[in-house]
Amino acid sequence: xxxxxxxxxxxxxxxxxxxxxxxxxxxxxxxxxxxxxxxxxxxxxxxxxxxxxxxxxxxxxxxxxxxxxxxxxxxxxxxxxxxxxxxxxxxxxxxxxxxxxxxxxxxxxxxxxxxxxxxxxxxxxxxxxxxxxxxxxxxxxxxxxxxxxxxxxxxxxxxxxxxxxxxxxxxxxxxxxxxxxxxxxxxxxxxxxxxxxxxxxxxxxxxxxxxxxxxxxxxxxxxxx
Amino acid sequence: xxxxxxxxxxxxxxxxxxxxxxxxxxxxxxxxxxxxxxxxxxxxxxxxxxxxxxxxxxxxxxxxxxxxxxxxxxxxxxxxxxxxxxxxxxxxxxxxxxxxxxxxxxxxxxxxxxxxxxxxxxxxxxxxxxxxxxxxxxxxxxxxxxxxxxxxxxxxxxxxxxxxxxxxxxxxxxxxxxxxxxxxxxxxxxxxxxxxxxxxxxxxxxxxxxxxxxxxxxxxxxxxxxxxxxxxxxxxxxxxxxxxxxxxxxxxxxxx
Numbered sequence: 294x295x296x297x298x299x300x301x302x303x304x305x306x307x308x309x310x311x312x313x314x315x316x317x318x319x320x321x322x323x324x325x326x327x328x329x330x331x332x333x334x335x336x337x338x339x340x341x342x343x344x345x346x347x348x349x350x351x352x353x354x355x356x357x358x359x360x361x362x363x364x365x366x367x368x369x370x371x372x373x374x375x376x377x378x379x380x381x382x383x384x385x386x387x388x389x390x391x392x393x394x395x396x397x398x399x400x401x402x403x404x405x406x407x408x409x410x411x412x413x414x415x416x417x418x419x420x421x422x423x424x425x426x427x428x429x430x431x432x433x434x435x436x437x438x439x440x441x442x443x444x445x446x447x448x449x450x451x452x453x454x455x456x457x458x459x460x461x462x463x464x465x466x467x468x469x470x471x472x473x474x475x476x477x478x479x480x481x482x483x484x485x486x487x488x489x490x491x492x493x494x495x496x497x498x499x500x501x502x503x504x505x506x507x508x509x510x511x512x513x514x515x516x517x518x
Numbered sequence: 519x520x521x522x523x524x525x526x527x528x529x530x531x532x533x534x535x536x537x538x539x540x541x542x543x544x545x546x547x548x549x550x551x552x553x554x555x556x557x558x559x560x561x562x563x564x565x566x567x568x569x570x571x572x573x574x575x576x577x578x579x580x581x582x583x584x585x586x587x588x589x590x591x592x593x594x595x596x597x598x599x600x601x602x603x604x605x606x607x608x609x610x611x612x613x614x615x616x617x618x619x620x621x622x623x624x625x626x627x628x629x630x631x632x633x634x635x636x637x638x639x640x641x642x643x644x645x646x647x648x649x650x651x652x653x654x655x656x657x658x659x660x661x662x663x664x665x666x667x668x669x670x671x672x673x674x675x676x677x678x679x680x681x682x683x684x685x686x687x688x689x690x691x692x693x694x695x696x697x698x699x700x701x702x703x704x705x706x707x708x709x710x711x712x713x714x715x716x717x718x719x720x721x722x723x724x725x726x727x728x729x730x731x732x733x734x735x736x737x738x739x740x741x742x743x744x745x746x747x748x749x750x751x752x753x754x755x756x757x758x759x760x761x762x763x764x765x766x767x768x769x770x771x772x773x774x
Contacts, residue, residue, distance in 0.1 A: 363693045364695070365694050382696075464648070464681075464696075465680035465681075466679060481582065482582075482651075482653070484581070484654075
């Protein structure tokens with residue numbers, strides 16, 4: 294039903310979303326932990342910066358990324374000097390863009406989960422001579438497990454739904470930057486409504502299943518915390 | 519007057535005023551960006567208080583939107599095929615009229631493209647070449663044709679990146695993310711782009727003519743302002759602006 298270039302776009306989308314989810318688990322967890330525990334006045338500004346992609350139009354993000362990652366931008370000059378080449382029009386360029394774009398979807402659920410854990414279990418762990426790092430891995434993380442799952446699912450799904458930023462910095466290369474959302478757009482622009490319908494139906498079904506999983510599993514938080 | 523009467527009166531007045539709409543909305547292909555802005559300004563000088571809104575984008579998108587009842591009074595496509603289809607489907611208030619032939623150029627913001635030809639694109643120094651998406655952008659289609667006709671397509675294809683429309687393609691080159699690009703002459707001659715790098719006119723025997731056409735949409739039927747704007751496209755000032763932006767006009771000889 295779905296042709297090979299559509300499959301390629303779907304597979305690329307899955308690869309992009311998985312890569313971004315893994316990176317954000319590594320990057321987002323310490324940020325969320327810090328935000329949940331800190332009492333400094335920095336909490337407000339940093340929290341606001343993390344939340345920015347929620348409200349910024351993708352065109353703003355795409356515009357700045359195109360300028361900073363290009364050959365005349367600071368990031369572009371850095372990646373060039375490091376021998377990594379330039380990021381626009383590459384898979385890793387999309388990964389970097391998506392990490393920014395999906396950051397709040399990872400950090401915010403994690404932060405909420407960490408806050409729900411509270412100080413008490415960690416204090417108890419400390420009296421049992423657990424180091425802070427130990428306490429994090431053996432106490433906080435298991436208690437926040439549902440938060441990790443929610444955050445990962447949301448991050449993955451949100452990256453799949455990305456469109457504007459990819460269109461602006463991707464260059465529409467098959468197998469490299471042409472993700473499913475862009476492929477659908479191209480089908481529509483080329484008036485290939487049948488192909489657009491097929492791929493769009495796949496996306497619709499996927500998104501529904503993801504959200505269904507999330508919401509059917511969620512109303513049982515008593516066991517977790 | 520009683521309140522209800524004055525309300526009715528206001529309503530009547532408003533309805534009468536909107537029947538003589540002093541406002542039109544134009545959907546125009548992205549290559550017209552600079553030329554159309556100037557034509558609109560000159561049209562407004564000749565028609566006091568005429569309110570003209572222009573929306574720029576890809577021809578294919580406007581085609582779909584008009585099919586779905588988008589509120590555009592005039593539709594200027596980069597490919598006359600789209601307005602012809604709309605006219606055939608009964609969605610137009612006029613025949614599709616040819617208004618210009620588009621030209622494509624090699625353009626760079628960094629290199630002096632005026633000293634280049636398509637053959638230079640195989641240089642190892644050039645790693646990214648931007649063209650509009652040939653799948654749906656008329657200018658992208660012509661860029662691909664020119665590269666194929668020069669026997670270069672296979673060699674340069676791995677370096678090509680695709681812009682969403684011709685203005686986005688120019689933006690990819692302007693920001694330096696692609697060293698060169700194939701864009702519309704109409705965009706390359708604009709002062710903003712012409713001040714950087716240079717352009718090389720791609721010989722027109724390498725690609726099919728870019729016949730650009732427009733229509734009055736069904737919605738504009740009976741809208742005198744829209745009709746006046748359509749006629750204005752054939753006027754001397756409008757033709758002069760189109761020529762200035764490198765368009766070849768109907769009735770002129772395509773060529774150097």
